[in-house]
Amino acid sequence: MADALLDALFSQSAVGLHVLDTDLRVERVNSLSDAVAPERIVGLHFTEAYRLDDPEESEELLRGVLESGVPVVNHVIRGQLMGAPGPDRSLMVTVHRLDDPSGRPLGLLAAVVDVSEREKSRERVDALAAVRRNVGHSLDMEAICEGFVAALVPRFADFAVVEVVDDVLRGSRAPLSPLGSDVPLRRAAQLGTDGDTPVGVTRRLPTGTPYALAANDLRPRLVQLGPDTPWLDSDPVARHMVKAIGAHSLIVAPLKLHGAVLGLVSMYRCPGSEPFDERDLTFALTAAAHTALSIETSRRYARDHVIASTVQRRLLPQYNGNRIAVETAHVLLPGRNSGCWFDTIELSGARTALIIGNVAGHGLQTAITMGQLRTALHALAGLDLDPDEVLARLNDTADRLARERRSLPPGDSLHRQPLTATCMYAVYDPFSRTCTVARAGHPAPVAVDPDGRPIALDVPEGPPLFSDDSAPFATATVELAEGSVLAFFTSSLLPDDQSVTRVQDALAYPDRRLQELCDAVVYNIPPEAHPDGAALLLARTGVVPPDRVATWELAHDRTTPAIARTLVRDRLEGWNLDEETIEAAELIVSELITNAVRYGTPPLHLRLLLDRTLTCEVHDTSPVAPHLRHARTVDEGGRGLFIVSQLATHWGTRYSVDGKALWTEQEVPADGGS
Numbered sequence: 001m002a003d004a005l006l007d008a009l010f011s012q013s014a015v016g017l018h019v020l021d022t023d024l025r026v027e028r029v030n031s032l033s034d035a036v037a038p039e040r041i042v043g044l045h046f047t048e049a050y051r052l053d054d055p056e057e058s059e060e061l062l063r064g065v066l067e068s069g070v071p072v073v074n075h076v077i078r079g080q081l082m083g084a085p086g087p088d089r090s091l092m093v094t095v096h097r098l099d100d101p102s103g104r105p106l107g108l109l110a111a112v113v114d115v116s117e118r119e120k121s122r123e124r125v126d127a128l129a130a131v132r133r134n135v136g137h138s139l140d141m142e143a144i145c146e147g148f149v150a151a152l153v154p155r156f157a158d159f160a161v162v163e164v165v166d167d168v169l170r171g172s173r174a175p176l177s178p179l180g181s182d183v184p185l186r187r188a189a190q191l192g193t194d195g196d197t198p199v200g201v202t203r204r205l206p207t208g209t210p211y212a213l214a215a216n217d218l219r220p221r222l223v224q225l226g227p228d229t230p231w232l233d234s235d236p237v238a239r240h241m242v243k244a245i246g247a248h249s250l251i252v253a254p255l256k257l258h259g260a261v262l263g264l265v266s267m268y269r270c271p272g273s274e275p276f277d278e279r280d281l282t283f284a285l286t287a288a289a290h291t292a293l294s295i296e297t298s299r300r301y302a303r304d305h306v307i308a309s310t311v312q313r314r315l316l317p318q319y320n321g322n323r324i325a326v327e328t329a330h331v332l333l334p335g336r337n338s339g340c341w342f343d344t345i346e347l348s349g350a351r352t353a354l355i356i357g358n359v360a361g362h363g364l365q366t367a368i369t370m371g372q373l374r375t376a377l378h379a380l381a382g383l384d385l386d387p388d389e390v391l392a393r394l395n396d397t398a399d400r401l402a403r404e405r406r407s408l409p410p411g412d413s414l415h416r417q418p419l420t421a422t423c424m425y426a427v428y429d430p431f432s433r434t435c436t437v438a439r440a441g442h443p444a445p446v447a448v449d450p451d452g453r454p455i456a457l458d459v460p461e462g463p464p465l466f467s468d469d470s471a472p473f474a475t476a477t478v479e480l481a482e483g484s485v486l487a488f489f490t491s492s493l494l495p496d497d498q499s500v501t502r503v504q505d506a507l508a509y510p511d512r513r514l515q516e517l518c519d520a521v522v523y524n525i526p527p528e529a530h531p532d533g534a535a536l537l538l539a540r541t542g543v544v545p546p547d548r549v550a551t552w553e554l555a556h557d558r559t560t561p562a563i564a565r566t567l568v569r570d571r572l573e574g575w576n577l578d579e580e581t582i583e584a585a586e587l588i589v590s591e592l593i594t595n596a597v598r599y600g601t602p603p604l605h606l607r608l609l610l611d612r613t614l615t616c617e618v619h620d621t622s623p624v625a626p627h628l629r630h631a632r633t634v635d636e637g638g639r640g641l642f643i644v645s646q647l648a649t650h651w652g653t654r655y656s657v658d659g660k661a662l663w664t665e666q667e668v669p670a671d672g673g674s
Contacts, residue, residue, distance in 0.1 A: 016112035019098070020046055022105060024062050044082070046110070052079035053088065062095060066105055071096045076115065087274045090119035116274075124283040127155040131287045141169060141298040145189035148265070148291045152191075156283065157267035159192030159245050164255070164263035164295065166202055171303035174260035174296070178216035181207055185263060193245040193270050206234045210252045215261050220253040220281050220288075242268070249275035253288040257296050265291070308338035308367045315371040317343055324548065324611040325430030326352045327540040329514035331522055335533025339366040339421070340490050341374055342537040345381045348654050348663040349617060350430050350544050350609055353381050356488040356537050357423035357442065365414060372401060373421060373465070384654040387425045387438035388473040391462060394423065395440065395473075398465040421465040424488060428480075430543050435486065436477045440465050443491050446500060450483035452508035484541045485510045485517065492534040493525055507538075514538050548610045554593070556602035561593045564606055568616075575610055578669055584647045585616060585666060591644050592618040592662050599624065601659075613649065613665045621659035 019028040026049055029041045046062060047055040058077055065072055072095045080088045092115045098106045134147030141164070149160040163185040168174050175183060184202040205212040209231045210221035223229070225248050232239040242250075247268035255262040265288050269276060316332065328344050339359030347353055355377060359370045376397045380390045402419050422442040428435045437445060437457070441464025447455040459476040463469030480486075485507050493499065506520040518538050550571045554560045565586045572582045589606065596604055600620030609615040644651055648664035 016114075018046065018049075018108075018110040018112065020062070020108040020110060022066060022107055024059065024066075024108070027107065041082075049082055050079045050091075051082055051088070052077060054078075058093075061093075062108060062110070065095045065097055066108060069097045069099070069105075076119065087272075089114050089116045091115070120274075120279070123155055124280070127151060128283060128287055130155060131290055135291050136294045138294075139298050139301045141295060141302065142188060144291065144294045144298055146191075148287075149189045149191040152267060152287070154192070156280075157192065157251075158270040158273055159190070159247065159268040161190045161266045161268075162188050162255075162263065162291075163203075163266070164188045165261060168262050168295070168299050169302075171299055171306050174257070174262045174299070176259050177218050177254075177256070177261050179205065179212075179261045181205060181212070188263070192268070203237050209235045209238065210250065211235070211238070211264055211266070214252045214254045215264060218254045218256045218259070218261070220251060220284050222276055222278065222281055223250045223252070224248065224275055225250055246270050249273075251276050251280060251284045253281075253284040255288055255292040255295060257292045262292050262295050262299075304363055305338070308362065308364045309334065311364060311367040312338045312341070312370065315367065315374060316341055323350070323352050324609075325350050325542040325544050326428055327514055327542065328352075328354070329518045329538050331518045331534075331536045333522065333534040333536075335492070337366070337492075337532035338362050338364075339370045340533055340535040341370050342488070342535045343374060343377065344537070344539075345378065347381065347427065348384060348615065348652060348665075349661070350549075350611065350615070352428050352539070354426040354428065354435075354486065354488060354537060354539050355424065356490065356535060357421060358490045358535070360420040361417070362532075365417075369401065369419065369421070373398065373423070377423075377425070382652070384652060386475060387427055387436055388462075388475045390425050391423065391438050391440045391473045394425075395463075395465055402466050419466040422491070423465060426486070426488070428486075428539065428541060430541070432479070433482065433541065433543065434477050434479050435541070436475050438462065438473050438475045440473065441467070443489065443494055446487040446489075446503045446507065447478070447480070448485050448504060448507045448510060450481055450510055452510055454504045455480070455484065480541045482541060482543050483510060485514070486539045486541070487521065488537040488539075489521075490535045492532050493521070493536060495526065499525065510540070514540055544609065549607065551605065551607045554604045554606055556597060556600075556604050558597060560597055560604070561590045564589050564593045567606070568608065571608055572614075577614070581614065581666060581668060585614060588644050588647050588664050588666070589616055589618070591641070592616065592664070595641070595662070596620045610668070612668065614668050615663060615665050617661045617663040619659060619661040623655065623660060 017030050018026055021027050024046045026041050026044055026046065029038045041049045047059055052058050054077070061072055061075065072093070075093050077091050077093055078088050079091055092113045094111045096109045098109055100106055130151035131148060134151045135144055138144055138147070145162040145164065148162055152160040165174060166184045166186045169186055169188070181204060184204055186202045187199050190199055205215060210223050214221050225242055232242065245268060247270050249269040251267045253265050255265060267284065323346060330342055332340065337358070337360070339361060341357050343355040345353040345355070357373065359366050359373065373394065376394055377390070380393050385393070398419070398421065405414055405419060408414055422440055424437065424439040424442040424445065426435055426437040426445070437459045439459055440462045444459045445457055447457055449455055455478065457476065457478055460474035462473035463471050487503055487507060489503070502524040503521055506524045507517055509517070518536055521536055552567055554564060568585055568589050569582055572585055593606065596618050600622040602620065605619040607617040607619070609617070644664060647666070649667050651664040654661045654663060
C-alpha cells in the first residue's frame with residue numbers, strides 16, 4: 001500500500017514533488033513539464049534543476065529546513081525548470097524534512113506549485129490599489145501623471161509613459177474621438193527602464209499604429225513587439241524608444257471620458273518579464289479610467305483657475321502711475337488663491353489711499369467677491385472718510401454679502417462656503433508727511449526710513465471682514481521723512497517669524513528703484529511660502545514740489561472773492577495754463593470763497609495744486625457743509641455749487657479736526673502747465 005501511494009503521488013499529483021538527499025540532490029521527481037523528462041532532473045542539485053533568480057537564497061532556505069527540521073510553507077520564488085521553454089515563473093515551494101525512525105535526517109521533500117497566474121492577479125490588484133492611492137488626491141495634472149506611472153512601475157510594467165492632449169494640459173476641453181492626426185500629445189510623465197525621450201516633448205500620432213488606433217476607437221491594444229513589427233517603421237519615435245528599452249510587449253490604453261480623448265498611457269515589458277496577456281487589458285482599462293477621471297477634474301480646475309485669475313487681473317488696477325507726492329510699485333504672484341488685491345486711489349489734496357486685501361479661497365466666486373469689495377472701497381474712498389470709518393463701512397458691505405450667500409438655497413455649493421477676508425487701508429498726506437493706517441485682520445505694514453532703518457509701526461488690528469467680531473476699527477498715524485518706503489503685503493509673504501526681518505532687510509536700500517525693491521522682497525521669501533499666491537505693494541513717500549502749490553490765508557469779508565480771483569489768475573498764468581482753464585478756475589474759486597464768507601468761520605485758506613489736474617481748495621473752520629441746490633428760474637441765489645459742479649470734473653467736501661475743505665478738480669490740457 002505504501003509503494004502504491006507513493007507511485008500515485010508521483011505519477012498523478014499536479015504538484016511538483018521532489019525528494020532531495022542531504023546534499024540537496026534530486027533523488028526522485030514526478031513529471032513537471034512535457035518538455036523536460038524526470039530522468040534529466042534526477043541527480044542534479046536543486047539549484048541546478050531550476051534556474052532561479054536567487055539560487056543562494058533558495059539553497060540557504062533548504063539547508064535551514066534540513067538542519068532545524070522546521071518546515072517552510074508556501075514560500076514564493078522566481079524561476080523555471082532547467083531546460084523548460086518560456087520566461088521565469090512564480091513558484092510556491094513547501095519543504096519538509098524526511099527523518100528515519102531514530103530522527104536522523106534522510107533528506108527533504110519539496111513540493112513546487114506554479115502560482116504564476118495567482119501572482120499576476122495579485123500584482124494587478126496591488127497595482128490597481130497603488131493607482132487609487134497615488135492618483136486622485138491632487139489637482140496638479142503633472143502630479144497625477146507622475147503618480148500613475150509610479151503605481152505601474154515595477155508592479156505591472158517595466159516602463160510606462162503618459163501622454164496628454166496638449167490643449168487638455170492648458171485647461172481646454174478634450175477633443176472627441178476619433179483623434180485627429182494633427183492633434184499634438186505631450187509626454188506628461190514616464191518611469192522605468194531608461195529611455196532617452198525627455199518628458200515634455202510633443203508628438204502627433206501616425207496613422208496605422210496601435211497608439212492612433214486606441215485614440216480613434218477608444219479601445220486598448222495589446223501588441224507583442226519584435227524586430228519585424230511592421231508599424232514601427234511609420235513611427236520613428238516609438239521605434240527609437242522600443243529599441244532603447246528593449247521592449248517586447250506593449251499595452252496602449254486610451255485615457256477617455258464620455259467619448260472624449262484626454263490622452264494615452266503606454267505600458268511596456270522588457271527582457272526578463274513575461275509578455276502582457278489578455279487578462280492584463282482589463283486592469284489597464286480600469287487603471288486608465290480612474291486616471292482619466294482625475295485628469296478631467298484637474299483640467300476643470302485648471303480652466304476655472306485660468307478664468308478666476310483672468311477675472312482677478314481684470315479687476316485689479318490696470319494703471320499704477322506715480323502721483324505727485326508718492327511713488328508706487330507692486331508684484332502679484334500667481335497661485336491657487338484668486339482673492340489677493342491691491343489698489344492706489346488718488347484722493348483730494350494730493351493724498352493717496354494705499355490698499356491691500358485678500359479674500360480667502362480660490363475660483364471664480366472668490367475673484368468676484370474680491371471685485372465687490374474693491375468696488376465698494378472705491379466708492380467709500382470718494383467720500384474722504386478716515387481709514388477706520390472706511391473699514392467700518394466696508395465691513396457693513398461684507399455683512400450684506402455674507403447674508404446674501406447664507407440666503408442661497410441649501411443645494412447651492414456657495415451656501416456652505418464661508419467668507420473670510422482681510423484688508424488694510426492707509427492714507428498718505430504729503431503736506432503733513434503722515435500716513436494714517438487701519439487694518440481689518442491684515443498683517444501690519446513694514447516701513448524703512450530714507451537711510452534704510454526700520455520704522456516702528458504700531459497699527460491696532462481690527463477684526464477680519466465677514467467675522468462675527470464687532471470690535472471697532474482703530475487707526476495709527478506715523479510721520480514719515482521724505483523718501484521713506486512703506487510695504488503692504490498679504491499674509492502668504494510672511495510664512496514664519498523671520499519674515500518681517502527679511503522684508504526689512506530687502507527694503508534697506510531705499511535709493512534703489514522701487515520695482516527692484518519689490519523684486520528683492522520676493523527673492524528673500526522662500527518660494528514654497530506662497531503657494532496660494534501673494535500681493536505686494538510698495539510706496540515711496542514724497543512731498544509736493546513748492547512750484548506746484550500755492551497757499552494763501554484770506555480775510556473773512558465780502559471783498560475777498562475779488563482778491564481771490566486776482567491771486568488765482570496770477571498764479572495760473574505763471575503756470576502757463578490756458579485761458580479757458582483760468583476763467584473756469586476764477587469762477588470756481590469765487591463761488592467757493594463767497595460760500596465760505598457767508599456761511600463759514602475764519603480763518604480762511606485758499607490752496608491751488610497743479611498735478612495732472614488742477615485742484616482748488618477752500619478751507620474754513622466751520623463743520624457745516626454746503627449742499628448742491630437746483631434753483632428755480634425766479635430765484636436770485638442758490639446756483640453757486642451748481643455752477644461749480646458744472647465747471648469742475650470732481651468736487652467734494654473733506655472734514656478734519658479743525659474744520660472742512662471744499663475742493664474741486666479741473667482737467668488740464670496735455671500741453672498746459674509748466
